[in-house]
Amino acid sequence: MSIQRPEDLARRGLPPDNDMPPLADDLIRGIKGIAKALNRTERQTFHLVETKQIPVGKLGGRHVASLAVLRRHLAAITGGGD
Numbered sequence: 001m002s003i004q005r006p007e008d009l010a011r012r013g014l015p016p017d018n019d020m021p022p023l024a025d026d027l028i029r030g031i032k033g034i035a036k037a038l039n040r041t042e043r044q045t046f047h048l049v050e051t052k053q054i055p056v057g058k059l060g061g062r063h064v065a066s067l068a069v070l071r072r073h074l075a076a077i078t079g080g081g082d
Helices: 006-011 030-038 042-050 067-078
Strands: 027-029 057-059 062-066
Touching: 027 030, 027 067, 030 042, 030 062, 030 067, 062 067
Parallel strands: none
Antiparallel strands: 027 062, 057 062
């Protein structure tokens, strides 16, 4: 996967990459971090992960989640209210 230049994206009618938050700012690492973001205990969060109720993946054997994806997921299941 290569990073596209803004002019190439514009030519294809796509938004510039800088409309997305940097990956490091969006990535939540570990059950502890995900639990903190969700305001839940680690045990509750692990249950949500294991039962696939929240979108979480594994990277290098560690659970990771995208804050943006979690927000969209939670908005979808709660009716989208802020």
